[in-house]
């Protein structure tokens with residue numbers, strides 16, 4: 001039985017200065033880095049990445065910031081790279097999602113080193129029973145990832161302070177929703 005930290009989409013485009021920057025993106029990246037470089041209880045740390053090539057209507061010239069967005073996290077660009085303050089040596093595996101479609105949940109992602117391995121399978125193969133989720137954005141990819149983690153049967157917690165929302169109210173609502181469906185919120 002082991003515990004994993006799932007770091008959701010802590011990528012340049014989702015931080016201030018990026019094409020879809022959240023206000024607290026830098027703080028979240030730095031906070032997560034402190035967590036993973038200090039003493040912690042995670043057996044494995046994995047990261048998800050939004051990784052777009054041609055995701056259809058996920059991209060829009062007139063985005064509504066709910067289900068259509070400005071161009072972001074294009075595969076192999078600076079915007080898709082992990083935040084520069086993160087110690088990447090701590091990350092065991094990356095799970096990339098959204099090449100040709102919108103993909104909010106990290107559980108839609110496949111391992112960067114082996115495209116046939118999806119996140120749930122990888123975690124189970126590594127004996128993970130409990131996951132802790134942090135990252136960006138609370139109201140979208142964190143929400144979707146944590147919900148799928150519950151569906152996959154993992155024990156799930158979310159570190160509220162280490163998540164950044166696109167929209168503050170929606171972010172709070174997402175945490176309430178997650179608590180209602182069985183996740184623990186660490187505040």
Ligand SMILES: [Zn+2]
Pocket residue numbers: 050052058072073098102103
């Ligand atoms: Zn996206």
